Amino acid sequence: MTPAPRSSPPGLDSSQVEAMVRRYLARLARRYAPMAVALAALVLVLTLVPSINQSGQHVQATGSGGSGSMSGGTGAGGAGNVAVGAGATGPGSTVAGAGSGSAAGVTPAAASGSGGTTRSGVACASGAKQVTWTVYSPPCVPAYHGSNGGATAAGVSGDTITAVFRRTNSAEEKAAFAAAGSAAPGTDDQYLSDLRAYIDLFNRSYELYGRHLVVKDYNGQGDNIAEDQGQDLQGAQADAATARSMGGFMDLSSSPTLASTQPYEEDLAQQHVIAIGAVGLPQSWFRQYAPYEYSIAPDGTKVVNAGIQGICRRAAGMPAIFAGDPSYQRRTRTFGLITPENPQYMQEGDQFQSGLASCGTTIAKRVSYSINISTEEQQSTSIMAQMRSAGVTTVICGCDPIMEIFLSRSADQQQYSPEWTVTPWLDPQGRETSQNQWSHAGAAQAFTFPPKAQSEAYQVFKLARPGQEPAEKYYVEAYWTSLYIFSALQLAGPNLNAQTFQRGVFTEPTTPRGMFGTWAGGPEAYSPTVEGYLSHWNPNAVSGLDGMKGAWVACEGGQWFRIDDPNSWGPPHTQLRC
Numbered sequence: 001m002t003p004a005p006r007s008s009p010p011g012l013d014s015s016q017v018e019a020m021v022r023r024y025l026a027r028l029a030r031r032y033a034p035m036a037v038a039l040a041a042l043v044l045v046l047t048l049v050p051s052i053n054q055s056g057q058h059v060q061a062t063g064s065g066g067s068g069s070m071s072g073g074t075g076a077g078g079a080g081n082v083a084v085g086a087g088a089t090g091p092g093s094t095v096a097g098a099g100s101g102s103a104a105g106v107t108p109a110a111a112s113g114s115g116g117t118t119r120s121g122v123a124c125a126s127g128a129k130q131v132t133w134t135v136y137s138p139p140c141v142p143a144y145h146g147s148n149g150g151a152t153a154a155g156v157s158g159d160t161i162t163a164v165f166r167r168t169n170s171a172e173e174k175a176a177f178a179a180a181g182s183a184a185p186g187t188d189d190q191y192l193s194d195l196r197a198y199i200d201l202f203n204r205s206y207e208l209y210g211r212h213l214v215v216k217d218y219n220g221q222g223d224n225i226a227e228d229q230g231q232d233l234q235g236a237q238a239d240a241a242t243a244r245s246m247g248g249f250m251d252l253s254s255s256p257t258l259a260s261t262q263p264y265e266e267d268l269a270q271q272h273v274i275a276i277g278a279v280g281l282p283q284s285w286f287r288q289y290a291p292y293e294y295s296i297a298p299d300g301t302k303v304v305n306a307g308i309q310g311i312c313r314r315a316a317g318m319p320a321i322f323a324g325d326p327s328y329q330r331r332t333r334t335f336g337l338i339t340p341e342n343p344q345y346m347q348e349g350d351q352f353q354s355g356l357a358s359c360g361t362t363i364a365k366r367v368s369y370s371i372n373i374s375t376e377e378q379q380s381t382s383i384m385a386q387m388r389s390a391g392v393t394t395v396i397c398g399c400d401p402i403m404e405i406f407l408s409r410s411a412d413q414q415q416y417s418p419e420w421t422v423t424p425w426l427d428p429q430g431r432e433t434s435q436n437q438w439s440h441a442g443a444a445q446a447f448t449f450p451p452k453a454q455s456e457a458y459q460v461f462k463l464a465r466p467g468q469e470p471a472e473k474y475y476v477e478a479y480w481t482s483l484y485i486f487s488a489l490q491l492a493g494p495n496l497n498a499q500t501f502q503r504g505v506f507t508e509p510t511t512p513r514g515m516f517g518t519w520a521g522g523p524e525a526y527s528p529t530v531e532g533y534l535s536h537w538n539p540n541a542v543s544g545l546d547g548m549k550g551a552w553v554a555c556e557g558g559q560w561f562r563i564d565d566p567n568s569w570g571p572p573h574t575q576l577r578c
Contacts, residue, residue, distance in 0.1 A: 091269040091289045103495045107146025109209060116142025120205040130490065131205045133460055135514040138487045141207045144494065148209045153497035154272065155249025159210060161489065161496065164248035164273075165192060165217040166239055168259045170225045185256030190471035191478060192217055194461070195252070198482040201464035206486040209494035213486075216246055220259070227261040240267030249496075250274035252481060256474040269293055274501060276485060282348075286526035291502035296484050296516075298446055298529045298563065304348050306444060306532055306563045308355035311335070311396075311421075313569045314534075314576050316361040320393035321575060322536075324417025324440045328393040333419070334364045336392035338383060338399055338407070341368035345398060352398075365390035371400055380406035384414050394419040401425040408434035424535065424552050427543040431550040438537040442578065443552060446532045448515045449476075451544045456515050480516055484528065517560060531560045531568075536578040553578075 110116060113126040118140050120131045129137035150158040167188045185191075196215060203212040220242070222235025243251050251268050253260040254277020265275040269292035276294050278286070283301040286293050298306075316335075320328045335356070339349040346368065353363050365387055369379045384407060387395055395418050397404060404422055411417065412434045420441035424430070430438055452458045457479040461470050472478070489496070491504030508521030508528060519528035535552040543551035555578035562568040 106149035106495045110142045112139035119143050135512040136483045138490050144209045148494035155247050156496050161211050161213045162247045163215045163250045163252045164243040166220040166253040166259045168257045169220045170223045186472040191255045193471040194475040195478040197464045202486045207490050224261050227263045236263040237267045240271045244271040248273050291498045295527045299527050302563050304351050309566045312359035313572045320419050322419045322440050333394045336365040336387045336395050337363045338397045377406045380410040384410040388416045396421045401429045405432050408437035427545050427551045435539045441537045444532050445535050449545045531562050533560045
């Protein structure tokens with residue numbers, strides 16, 4: 001049976017759609033986009049650009065937005081009418097030390113682990129956790145009674161902490177997601193439904209000292225895709241002002257639809273609104289915008305440093321035993337590096353190359369490429385020819401998901417079978433590569449995705465909404481966001497402001513390992529992720545993500561490695577066991 005031709009999003013011709021997808025993929029690469037959205041980008045290339053345009057109406061987002069929904073605009077009074085809260089600091093201020101942040105008129109909270117009963121009903125004692133259903137719970141605190149100081153910061157009152165969520169406002173993104181079909185992220189309404197489900201449970205269970213967290217969403221003026229290309233920056237500024245005028249203490253716009261952008265987050269910091277969601281940016285950026293910027297995913301500095309340690313200790317100076325070519329398996333590894341040509345990736349590539357040099361390892365061939373769908377296949381042919389000509393046995397590819405597919409197929413066409421060290425863009429994307437090539441691929445991972453029945457994120461959702469299912473297929477992002485912010489809010493104490501929130505983040509105790517690895521605080525711990533594991537592609541393994549064949553499988557018996565501790569990566573000059 002011949003499949004029906006795939007159509008463009010309504011009202012757009014094929015050239016417009018292709019241009020949109022190119023810009024969207026460029027955005028993914030610049031931001032280390034969440035893996036779920038990278039999968040959607042993959043499907044765009046497989047489904048777009050028909051020969052005939054199907055005319056119709058433009059696609060627009062719909063939905064009620066749930067409780068707290070607000071329309072766009074700057075809001076009554078504008079940003080300038082919101083006073084800076086107690087303890088607020090300008091961007092670039094790092095708060096040292098720990099403590100409850102007690103102030104005049106604020107009743108101090110009981111010490112963690114002291115006797116009493118928590119809001120969740122746990123008998124609090126030394127070593128007990130606030131809740132029993134997650135390994136990421138902070139230490140228990142007996143139920144709070146007393147004065148929390150009321151309006152201790154902008155966006156904080158005696159009974160409420162306000163978070164804001166910017167809905168996406170990009171015609172390009174909506175068209176791209178519409179074309180992606182079932183692989184695309186869900187709507188903002190679906191994500192907000194799941195986020196609010198978790199928040200309802202956490203409000204009942206964590207200690208917020210007489211307050212509860214509410215999420216107000218609004219329709220942004222800015223175009224999130226344009227912002228990440230350095231365009232429409234006035235829109236990002238206007239939206240940050242709206243977040244402030246709505247009484248936002250923090251912004252939770254990081255989601256599968258990529259509503260949060262680097263310009264928007266920087267403008268939020270200027271407005272003294274905490275933002276959770278910067279992805280892949282270096283630690284120096286978080287320091288510059290402290291105490292307002294945080295990320296759950298590892299920052300770019302951690303990612304590069306981990307790659308350096310892994311290569312130097314477990315790969316350099318040893319035979320390329322995982323290559324497909326038997327002659328390469330007997331040769332000492334010769335490395336090649338491929339990255340996009342945009343400045344952020346080039347800078348991190350420079351850092352990576354310099355780090356390898358510190359252990360006496362060189363890059364025999366380094367190639368950058370343009371993220372352009374119409375030329376990526378042609379570029380991949382040239383890149384693979386250059387790698388093969390340079391005698392590269394081990395290709396290190398910091399690439400977007402589409403280029404990985406093209407590179408793997410070009411390698412097949414040239415009968416070139418090296419080892420691969422790649423970016424893991426979820427199991428479904430891996431199945432689109434040449435399995436002959438990806439059978440010799442490895443990747444570093446920070447999260448695990450067990451089958452739904454074993455997933456903590458799913459089990460906790462069922463506690464929050466018995467008898468219901470998550471609305472958004474990538475609901476796990478709403479879960480890890482809730483875990484992170486509620487732990488910080490509890491550890492911040494009753495005198496809540498940007499400074500004490502940062503103290504809460506930095507004083508997060510080291511957790512047991514869960515589906516997101518081990519989390520920990522510490523000086524300048526703007527991201528809680530402190531470890532990862534190494535994996536290899538197995539075309540016959542069943543994926544915990546969707547139950548289909550083809551999945552990333554842990555190496556070293558599932559051992560995790562501390563990102564900042566080279567000794568944890570095993571004895572130097574020792575081959576990986578995959």
